[in-house]
Every structure is written in structure tokens, then in C-alpha cells.
Amino acid sequence: xxxxxxxxxxxxxxxxxxxxxxxxxxxxxxxxxxxxxxxxxxxxxxxxxxxxxxxxxxxxxxxxxxxxxxxxxxxxxxxxxxxxxxxxxxxxxxxxxxxxxxxxxxxxxxxxxxxxxxxxxxxxxxxxxxxxxxxxxxxxxxxxxxxxxxxxxxxxxxxxxxxxxxxxxxxxxxxxxxxxxxxxxxxxxxxxxxxxxxxxxxxxxxxxxxxxxxxxxxxxxxxxxxxxxxxxxxxxxxxxxxxxxxxxxxxxxxxxxxxxxxxxxxxxxxxxxxxxxxxxxxxxxxxxxxxxxxxxxxxxxxxxxxxxxxxxxxxxxxxxxxxxxxxxxxxxxxxxxxxxxxxxxxxxxxxxxxxxxxxxxxxxxxxxxxxxxxxxxxxxxxxxxxxxxxxxxxxxxxxxxxxxxxxxxxxxxxxxxxxxxxxxxxxxxxxxxxxxxxxxxxxxxxxxxxxxxxxxxxxxxxxxxxxxxxxxxxxxxxxxxxxxxxxxxxxxxxxxxxxxxxxxxxxxxxxxxxxxxxxxxxxxxxxxxxxxxxxxxxxxxxxxxxxxxxxxxxxxxxxxxxxxxxxxxxxxxxxxxxxxxxxxxxxxxxxxxxxxxxxxxxxxxxxxxxxxxxxxxxxxxxxxxxxxxxxxxxxxxxxxxxxxxxxxxxxxxxxxxxxxxxxxxxxxx
Amino acid sequence: xxxxxxxxxxxxxxxxxxxxxxxxxxxxxxxxxxxxxxxxxxxxxxxxxxxxxxxxxxxxxxxxxxxxxxxxxxxxxxxxxxxxxxxxxxxxxxxxxxxxxxxxxxxxxxxxxxxxxxxxxxxxxxxxxxx
Numbered sequence: 092x093x094x095x096x097x098x099x100x101x102x103x104x105x106x107x108x109x110x111x112x113x114x115x116x117x118x119x120x121x122x123x124x125x126x127x128x129x130x131x132x133x134x135x136x137x138x139x140x141x142x143x144x145x146x147x148x149x150x151x152x153x154x155x156x157x158x159x160x161x162x163x164x165x166x167x168x169x170x171x172x173x174x175x176x177x178x179x180x181x182x183x184x185x186x187x188x189x190x191x192x193x194x195x196x197x198x199x200x201x202x203x204x205x206x207x208x209x210x211x212x213x214x215x216x217x218x219x220x221x222x223x224x225x226x227x228x229x230x231x232x233x234x235x236x237x238x239x240x241x242x243x244x245x246x247x248x249x250x251x252x253x254x255x256x257x258x259x260x261x262x263x264x265x266x267x268x269x270x271x272x273x274x275x276x277x278x279x280x281x282x283x284x285x286x287x288x289x290x291x292x293x294x295x296x297x298x299x300x301x302x303x304x305x306x307x308x309x310x311x312x313x314x315x316x317x318x319x320x321x322x323x324x325x326x327x328x329x330x331x332x333x334x335x336x337x338x339x340x341x342x343x344x345x346x347x348x349x350x351x352x353x354x355x356x357x358x359x360x361x362x363x364x365x366x367x368x369x370x371x372x373x374x375x376x377x378x379x380x381x382x383x384x385x386x387x388x389x390x391x392x393x394x395x396x397x398x399x400x401x402x403x404x405x406x407x408x409x410x411x412x413x414x415x416x417x418x419x420x421x422x423x424x425x426x427x428x429x430x431x432x433x434x435x436x437x438x439x440x441x442x443x444x445x446x447x448x449x450x451x452x453x454x455x456x457x458x459x460x461x462x463x464x465x466x467x468x469x470x471x472x473x474x475x476x477x478x479x480x481x482x483x484x485x486x487x488x489x490x491x492x493x494x495x496x497x498x499x500x501x502x503x504x505x506x507x508x509x510x511x512x513x514x515x516x517x518x519x520x521x522x523x524x525x526x527x528x529x530x531x532x533x534x535x536x537x538x539x540x541x542x543x544x545x546x547x548x549x550x551x552x553x554x555x556x557x558x559x560x561x562x563x564x565x566x567x568x569x570x571x572x573x574x575x576x577x578x579x580x581x582x583x584x585x586x587x588x589x590x591x592x593x594x595x596x597x598x599x600x601x602x603x604x605x606x607x608x609x610x611x612x613x614x615x616x617x618x619x620x621x622x623x624x625x626x627x628x629x630x631x632x633x634x635x636x637x638x639x640x641x642x643x644x645x646x647x648x649x650x651x652x653x654x655x656x657x658x659x660x661x662x663x664x665x666x667x668x669x670x671x672x673x674x675x676x677x678x679x680x681x682x683x684x685x686x687x688x689x690x691x692x693x694x695x696x697x698x699x700x701x702x703x704x705x706x707x708x709x710x711x712x713x714x715x716x717x718x719x720x721x722x723x724x725x726x727x728x729x730x731x732x733x734x735x736x737x738x739x740x741x742x743x744x745x746x747x748x749x750x751x752x753x754x755x756x757x758x759x760x
Numbered sequence: 761x762x763x764x765x766x767x768x769x770x771x772x773x774x775x776x777x778x779x780x781x782x783x784x785x786x787x788x789x790x791x792x793x794x795x796x797x798x799x800x801x802x803x804x805x806x807x808x809x810x811x812x813x814x815x816x817x818x819x820x821x822x823x824x825x826x827x828x829x830x831x832x833x834x835x836x837x838x839x840x841x842x843x844x845x846x847x848x849x850x851x852x853x854x855x856x857x858x859x860x861x862x863x864x865x866x867x868x869x870x871x872x873x874x875x876x877x878x879x880x881x882x883x884x885x886x887x888x889x890x891x
Contacts, residue, residue: 619857
């Protein structure tokens with residue numbers, strides 16, 4: 092390693108935003124002193140910029156809470172309902188960044204979502220393509236191929252606020268599906284449930300106190316009456332124009348168990364259907380088609396109607412499993428007139444949505460469907476026969492990459508307003524599929540904290556699942572070039588690093604000094620959200636001063652005081668004292684100062700006390716990691732003083748002077 | 761110490777701390793607000809005098825077991841004002857909710873013990889305020 096080359100680190104772990112602020116702040120201090128330009132070998136670059144180029148990019152936004160995430164286990168859920176860790180679909184597009192074409196490199200992958208974090212209420216924008224749409228914060232990144240010829244054919248990650256209409260974003264055109272469960276229901280039963288989801292209600296029959304399933308569609312009454320008989324061995328009661336009625340406890344329990352015993356605006360496609368084999372999912376679509384859909388053969392259209400947007404959003408993902416693209420539109424707002432064949436038939440109590448398949452997509456689905464309703468059967472036949480053969484190639488505005496992926500043209504970008512948003516962390520590819528669109532993961536990248544010179548790894552933390560106790564933490568450090576720390580000062584903020592790693596760095600690997608924490612380091616205190624006690628009511632921006640809801644500032648600020656002492660050519664002991672003084676000043680502010688009446692003030696003071704107790708330092712406390720001999724040092728003097736600074740997320744490793752010789756390997760007899 | 765001084769001491773404390781036990785006397789834990797009310801209601805009673813003297817001396821009371829008192833305070837603190845603590849182990853972030861923290865304190869896990877010790881330090885700061 093060239094001793095005059097700065098070594099910048101990239102940590103990509105949770106809590107990163109706050110850790111990065113700590114590093115950014117220290118970088119700025121170095122910059123003020125004129126050190127930075129020299130340190131970066133004539134290429135001024137902040138540590139943060141270096142992390143963005145060498146490690147996984149980090150500052151990404153979030154998606155709105157109702158975003159639909161298809162999972163490899165077959166389930167389709169809203170992002171807010173995701174449990175982590177969980178497998179998700181992602182796209183392998185790393186190699187595409189430098190490629191003119193994505194054809195060879197892009198592929199769909201299965202990845203692990205390690206964290207789901209509620210990020211509070213933020214402004215969201217909606218990006219619409221001819222098929223899918225998604226709501227995300229303006230800084231959320233999409234994989235984009237620019238429409239501007241100047242940008243060339245290269246695709247890259249771009250934040251939403253830099254995407255233009257007519258740019259193309261990477262999306263999924265066919266979702267892989269693996270059968271993961273043995274279907275507990277037959278195809279006929281699933282089709283019955285599809286029909287019920289569209290047109291059925293479960294209600295308590297007052298006279299007999301029995302629950303009844305009522306299906307009100309008169310058109311396919313006979314066919315479905317027969318199907319229910321066969322599938323569930325029940326005896327439907329004909330109610331004329333009002334459809335038919337079924338009194339059956341088992342069926343009632345099934346409907347309740349699937350969560351379909353709610354009003355139609357709150358209905359959803361049950362998990363068991365989403366995870367059943369494709370033929371079952373098709374049967375469910377048949378049922379829905381017979382109840383709540385229409386077919387317009389002349390215009391090559393199939394339309395599904397519902398007052399439940401989540402239901403149609405899930406249907407859209409299920410259709411993607413068949414390689415069929417569809418679009419969801421809003422049909423009616425609350426109170427707007429509902430028109431059927433041009434006539435007002437009432438006023439909508441709930442916002443209505445419509446899922447539309449047109450042209451080639453409708454043609455594809457029509458070939459697969461087998462409705463029971465005679466009229467719809469006839470309409471589908473006409474749609475298939477009338478559809479012009481030369482148009483069977485696929486929809487316009489779709490630039491296929493491969494069987495599963497395509498670039499879709501952006502039709503519109505609009506501001507939506509303030510919404511609750513969620514942050515997802517995906518391990519390997521750092522992206523995931525949301526509403527059928529490839530979006531960058533919102534949080535940090537891989538589960539590692541590392542220091543790199545280009546790609547040289549210093550230290551890599553293990554998987555998130557490693558038990559956060561005692562020696563296990565040390566064992567989690569899977570890749571250790573710890574001898575690189577020989578002769579240097581090391582400062583790590585991560586919990587428990589002081590307990591084993593710090594000692595070993597000094598006494599075994601030759602680091603000259605170490606500052607760290609031997610217990611859990613608390614880096615943030617916040618009030619919980621009233622509707623979800625496991626997430627913060629308010630997440631401050633990195634570097635934001637404490638307020639009455641949360642404080643993530645003072646914890647980083649205390650350690651930054653230590654870095655400042657070292658940058659001011661202080662000793663390691665000076666750094667430790669600076670940290671202690673800063674922590675004590677915050678304890679005072681929370682106990683007798685301006686923040687004492689905030690509701691979490693005692694806890695904030697308490698955890699500062701706890702951090703203070705956990706702070707440890709080892710090694711030579713009287714040496715100065717940075718020592719300049721003149722007040723106005725020359726470039727070479729600064730370079731000689733700094734040599735090889737390291738930094739880590741939640742920690743900063745600085746250089747020793749001079750760089751020590753390499754450690755001789757042990758000679759074995 | 762006069763009543764005014766006791767009042768001033770209570771007012772200087774963080775709002776939540778005024779309702780957390782700080783002195784143990786006669787087998788009962790007393791919060792700053794309770795101490796103040798007792799002294800106000802009966803300034804010459806022996807109980808008030810005793811409480812007053814403990815406050816004056818910056819003591820938790822002769823019967824107090826600081827460890828147990830700190831445990832009691834922490835449990836009540838996280839019940840009255842539930843908060844989330846964010847901790848970070850290399851590669852393993854963790855958010856601790858009030859229930860989990862109370863459990864750790866009750867079971868005296870390493871973190872629980874550390875918080876109890878920190879609270880004992882804080883109790884000293886509260887009973888011996890800087891001038």
C-alpha cells in the first residue's frame with residue numbers, strides 16, 4: 092500500500108446516514124485546515140463521495156407505504172407489511188452501469204431484504220409508465236436509460252427528481268413464479284372464491300342467526316350455482332334477480348379465514364391464492380372476470396373493476412407472472428356519479444379503480460381465460476378472433492431487455508403530497524421490485540463495514556443475523572486485514588468494538604491507540620409513533636439538532652469532538668477527554684439545561700451516562716496521531732503527518748506517523 | 761433548607777424526574793413532587809423534617825438501596841415516557857423498545873446492569889445539582 096495514498100472507507104450499514112454525517116463533519120474539519128486536498132492526492136474528494144464510488148451508494152429515498160412487493164415465496168404484499176429478513180426479487184444490473192447494452196448482464200435475482208424501516212412522512216412523487224406506476228420520494232433512484240441522445244445508451248441509477256418524461260425505466264415484464272405450497276383448495280373452489288371476491292357478501296341472517304353467502308350477479312347465476320355445488324357440496328338457494336344464497340358453516344369459515352368477510356373496498360387477494368400454482372391463480376381471475384369485469388372485443392380491451400385498489404394492484408402482479416402487462420386507473424372519486432352505459436346509476440361511496448388490459452396484453456389473457464358466463468365467453472372469443480395478427484408482437488413503448496425485464500417509457504411524473512414512506516435494505520443487488528418497477532434499495536448496501544483503497548477490504552462485518560453479544564460480535568468480523576492498522580490510531584463508534592476488537596487491534600495487531608465502546612453504543616433516542624410503537628415518530632435528518640421528538644445528533648457529535656481534538660494535533664488522551672466533556676455537556680443540557688422538559692430528557696441523559704461508561708481507550712494515550720512541525724505546513728509535511736488515514740462508518744481510523752514496516756511473518760520451525 | 765429551596769430544587773429537575781422516586785424513607789419511595797407536597801402540608805412534622813434533611817444532604821435516604829431504587833426509577837421512567845433506543849453492533853442494528861428495555865432492567869442483563877449503573881450516576885446528579 093502506498094503510504095501517501097489516502098485510504099477511504101465505505102461502510103454501508105444500518106444507521107449509516109447518521110454515521111456518515113459524523114464522517115462528513117470530520118472531513119469538513121480536515122478540509123478547513125487545508126488537509127483534505129493533499130490527503131486525496133490532489134483530487135479533492137469528500138469521504139462521502141469516495142464511499143459513493145467505492146462502496147454501495149447510500150442516500151436513497153423511500154417508497155410509499157402501499158407499494159406492492161412481490162415475494163419469491165409467491166406472496167404479494169404491501170411494503171408496510173413486510174417482515175425482515177425476507178427474500179425479495181431484485182435485479183442484477185451491476186455490470187450494466189458501464190455497458191452500452193443491458194441485454195447480457197441484467198437478470199432477475201432473489202435477494203434478502205434485511206431491514207424495513209419506517210421513515211416517517213415525506214413528500215412523494217408518482218412516476219407513471221404506460222403500465223406500472225409507483226410513488227416514491229424525489230430522491231429515490233430508478234434504473235434509467237435517458238431519452239437524451241447526449242447521455243448515450245448507457246443506463247444508470249438516477250433519482251426521481253432527475254428523471255424526465257420519455258426517459259425509460261427498468262421494469263419487470265414477467266415475474267418468475269415458483270410453487271412453494273401444496274394448494275389446499277381445488278381450482279373450482281378458487282374460481283368460486285374469485286367470483287365471491289367480486290360479487291359476494293357474507294352477512295348474518297337475522298331470522299335463523301346463520302351466516303349466509305350471497306352472490307348477487309344474476310348473469311352467471313346458474314353456472315356458479317352449479318360450480319359451488321360441485322366445489323363445496325352445498326345447496327345454493329335461488330333468489331331470482333338477487334342471485335343465490337348459500338348457508339354453509341364451512342364455507343363461511345373459509346371466507347372468514349381468508350379475510351374476505353369484509354366490505355369490497357377492503358378486500359384483497361388472499362395469500363393462499365397468491366401462493367397457489369398458476370392454474371389456481373388463473374381460476375381466481377376467471378371468477379373475478381365473471382363477476383367484476385367487462386370485455387370490449389371491438390377495442391381489444393379487458394377491464395376489471397374494484398373499489399379496492401390493493402386488490403387490483405395484486406392482480407396486476409399476478410398477471411405479470413403470465414407475462415401480461417396491465418394498467419391501473421382511477422375510475423371514480425368518492426361522491427362522483429357512477430355511469431353505466433352513459434347513464435348515472437348512483438354515486439360512488441368509495442373511490443373506484445379499474446385495471447385495464449389492452450391490445451396484445453388483452454389478447455394474451457383472453458387465450459388463457461375460461462369464464463363460465465356465456466356472454467363473457469362469447470366476448471372473449473370475438474376478441475381473440477378479431478385481434479389483428481400483425482399486432483400480436485407486444486405493446487408499444489416497451490424496450491425488452493430479456494424475457495423478464497424491459498425499459499418502459501416514463502409517461503408522466505407528478506407530485507402527490509406527503510405520505511408515510513418506508514425504507515428497504517436489500518443485501519446483494521441493493522434494489523428490489525416495487526409495483527413491478529426496479530427501484531434502488533432505500534437504505535444502505537451490503538451488510539458490511541469496510542475500508543477500501545479501491546477495493547481493498549480492511550474489515551467486513553458479518554451478516555445481520557449474527558448475535559449481537561459478547562464474543563460473537565468479534566466473530567462476526569468475517570474478513571480482517573487487521574494488521575493494516577499497525578501503528579495507527581483507530582476510532583470505532585460501533586457497539587462492543589472496544590470489548591474485543593479494540594484490545595486485539597492494539598495488543599495483537601499493533602495499532603498504536605484505540606478509542607471505542609465496550610458496551611452497546613446508543614446512537615439515537617426517539618419517541619415511538621402512536622400507530623407503530625416500534626418505529627420513531629420522527630427521524631431527524633443527519634446532523635439535525637435535537638428536538639422534542641428525537642435526538643440522533645448529540646451521540647455522533649460527542650465522538651466528533653474527539654476527531655476534532657486529533658485534527659487539532661491533540662493527543663489520544665485529549666481526544667478521549669474531548670469526548671467525555673462533550674457527553675457531560677449533553678447530560679447537563681438534558682438534566683438542568685434547555686432540553687430538560689422534553690418528555691424523553693431523562694432517558695437521553697441516561698443513555699449518555701451509559702455511553703460514557705462504555706467508552707474505552709487502549710494503547711499509547713500520549714501520542715499525537717497528527718503532528719505538524721510548523722504552523723503553516725507544506726503539502727509534503729501534511730502528507731507526511733497524515734500518511735494513511737482510514738475511516739469507517741461509525742468510526743474513523745487515522746494515520747500513524749511514520750508508516751510502519753510490514754509485519755514479518757512468523758517463522759515456524 | 762427552606763421550603764422555597766425545596767421548591768426551587770424540584771422546579772429545576774426535568775419534568776419527568778419530579779414523578780420518579782428519589783428517596784426511600786419509612787419503607788416508602790418518595791418522588792420529588794411527593795416530598796414537596798408533604799413538606800408543604802406539614803412543615804413541622806418529623807416526616808417532613810426527615811425528608812427535608814435527606815434532600816439537603818443529597819442522600820437517597822438511610823433505608824435506600826441505590827441499585828433497587830435505580831431499577832424502580834428506570835421501570836417507571838420507561839413506563840411513563842416510552843422511548844426507542846437505537847443501538848448498533850457491527851453489522852447488526854437494533855432498536856430497543858420500552859418493553860424490551862424494562863425486561864432487560866428487571867432481568868439485569870449486561871445492558872440492564874449498565875443502565876442501572878448509569879441511572880445511579882444520574883440520581884447523584886439529581887440530588888446534588890450543580891450550583
